[in-house]
Amino acid sequence: MDKDLETGPEPWAAGGVEGCTVLGDARERQRLAFELCPEAMSINRLSDGVCLDVNQRFSEMLGYGRDEVLGRTSLGLDLWVDPGQRERFAQALRATGRLEGFEASLLHRDGSSQRGDISARIVNLDGEPCVVSVFREMSRSRHAEFQVGSNELERTDGDRSYRLLVDNAFEGIAVIREEHICFANPRFLQICGYSREELAHKSIFDLIHPEERGKILLRHKQRLSGVRMPMTYDMRGLCKSGQEIWLLVNSESIDWCGGSAVLICVSDISRQKRAEEALRKSQMLYQAIVEDQTELVCRFTPDTRLTFINDAFARFFGCAKDELLGMRFLDLVPEADQEDLSAYLAGFCRERPSNCLEHCVLSTNGRKTWLQRCDRALLDDDGQIVEFQCVGRDTTKRRLYEEQIVKSLQEKEILLREIHHRVKNNLQIISSLLHLQAATDQSGAHRDLFVESQNRILTMALVHEELYRSDDLASIDLLAYMRKLLDRLLSAMGDRRRIQGMVDGESVALTIDAAIPSGLIVNELVTNSFKHAFGHHAAGRISISVSRSGERAILEISDTGRGLPEGYDFRTAKSLGLQLVVRLVKQLHGSIELVPGAGTHFRLNFPVR
Known part of the structure; x- marks a missing residue:
């Protein structure tokens, strides 16, 4: 037997810690430590992977009895969900001799999958390399209570093997008697942060959070008095630095050196608790947001x-x-x-x-x-x-409002069309009255005045007719309006075969406030061209051009007639028609100019409203 594995008294056993050997010749205690580990443990030969021993938790987790496992390999039992995962595990272990937190999925006997992580080390047992493995489930809610009794399976390995298991365990293992720690393995020391010498002078309650001590003390006393208590529980502990840690504790009453004691296996679950708390807060926040x-x-x-x-x-x-x-x-x-x-x-x-x-x-x-x-x-x-996630809102009121608005707009549109229609009809009635009045003038002295007034009224009526027929009751197309206006003026004034009209350009939308003044301006200038630009029976052409420059409309009215006299200022003219033109241009906030050249050519520029 190697000297470093002999079971003599440990140096830290003096000074307050009972002078028992680490495990001594008490094989039963070693077996309890192996059995009480809250994780599945197994020992396999490194050379061929044959299983030499498993603990009770291994059987509970994977559904195989100990006798069914011993002498077989994990491949023979078909324990791995992915055999390739086993190969990666073996390669990594051989490379370093030690492996922690290797994620793996193992198959239960019933075919269900058990997901967790494996920690393993290569150790020498009786001169033969072996693998000591611990499989930890992802969810510790599946930890079962371990039963310990005198009828447990007998071990065939020596004290030395179990001491190796305890010293190399991934869980903290300790024996407590009368509040004192009689034994602690290296992992227990690592979790609490004390050395063996320091721990020898500590009570187990020094390692327990003050808020937990009353509950743990009562449980400890009840356990020692023979009351059956839950074997697995969570508790808060304190490490040497004073930092609070969470522990998963598995405990059982045992005989220790002729007296009653408690054997505990502990796992540091602080990281998991922090994750659970963060998850709980996140869920509460999410629930509050969603529910509110x-x-x-x-x-x-x-x-x-x-x-x-x-x-x-x-x-x-x-x-x-x-x-x-x-x-x-x-x-x-x-x-x-x-x-x-x-x-x-x-x-x-x-x-x-x-x-x-x-x-x-x-x-x-x-x-x-x-x-x-x-x-x-x-x-x-x-x-x-x-799955689908849906976030919605009640839009019933908005839809009702929209329907009411649409209905109201339809009613207003009908009403507005009717108004334009009636205004047009009224203007046409006035125009007809003027026409009748002109017909009664036998001398013909005032006939031209009646005709001019009639044309002005028809010009305004045409705007209302265009609006009445338009899909957009707020504006009309200036280009289309000019075409109809010029056509009606030429038809009303004389022989269209002698005077031709031409309208070109681009569509410009005008409101009624701009359409009526611009129409009246064109009416006056076209009337003047028809009356004065051409001699009796002379042929010619009157042209209108519509364009847009930015936010302004440009109307050009020209003819191929004799033109205005040299030096003639249309702005100071005495004729009613040209005076109307000047005033209507001001009403439009626009400008008008006489373009030099053959015939008469006016350019009107005004903002589009």
Whole structure:
């Protein structure tokens, strides 16, 4: 036997710690330490992987009895979900002789998968290299209570093997008697941060958080008095630095050096507790955000069955949560809209995981309401949709307001069209009265005045007619208006075969405030051209050009007649027509100029309103 593995008294056994050997010749205590480890442990020969021993937790976790495992390999038992994972584990272990936290999935006897991590070391047992492995489940909620009794399976290995297991265990192992620590393995020392000498003068309660001491003391006393207590529990401890740590404790009453004691195995679960606390806070925050939302939040499966709803969702449909959970979302939609909603959901995929829609839904009382929703598909690793998450809002009021606004606008549009129609008719009646009045003038002295007034009225009436017929009641197309206006003026004034009209340019939208003045200006200038630009029976052309420069409209009215006399200032002219032109240009906040050249050419420039 190697000198460093002999079971003589340890140096730290003096000075307050009972003078027992680390494990002495008490094979039963060593067996208890092996059996009470809260994780699955196994010992395998390194050369061929044959299993030499397993603890009770191994059998509980994987479903195989000890006799079924001994003498067989993990491959022979088909323990690995992925055999390639075993090869990677073996390679890594051989390379370093020690491995911690290797993630693996093992198969239970019933075929279910057990996921966790493996820590292992290569040690010499009786001169033969062996692998000591500890398999730790991902969830410690599966830790079972370990039963220890005198009828446990007998061990065939010597004290030396069990001492190696205890000293190299990944869990802290200690023996406690009368509040004093009689034995502690290296991992226990590492967890609490004390040396063996320091620990010899400590009570076990020095390592327990003050808020936990009363509860642990009561449990300790009850256990020593024979009361059966839970073997596995969580508690808060204190390490040497004073830092609070969380421990998973597995304990059992044992005989130690002729007296009652408690054997404990501890695991540092501080990281897990911190993760659980962070998860709990995150869940509370998420729940508070979701439940306090005024928006409707739900989740549903691809067949639209609801798996989660918040309070706002339940209130919207007027049901309790329990009534809605499990229902199909499609059943909450009018039958006429179900096909459209199904097609909408069918369009989700990895490339397009989110979309929005507004549609009708039915409350429990059959009332039709509107829901605006944004959905996101939740995908698995293969890109398959496993669930939908939906956030929506009640848009019923908005839809009602929109319908009222549309209805009101339709009514106003009908009314406005009717007004334009009536104004046009009234202006045409006035024009007809002027025409009749002109017909009664036998001398013909005032006939031209009546005709000019009649044309001005018809020019205004044409604007109202264009607005009445337009899809946009607020504006008219200046180019189209000029074409109709010139056509009517030429028809009213004489032989169209002698005087030709031409209108070109681009469409410019004008409001009624700009259309009537600009139309009256064109009326006066075209009338003047017809009356004065051409001699009796002379032919010619009157042209109108429409264009736009930025936010201003440009109208050019020209003829091929004799032109104005040299030095003639149209702004000071005495004629009513030109005076109207000057005043109407001011009303438009525009400008007008006489362009030099053959014939008469006016350019009108005014802002588009």
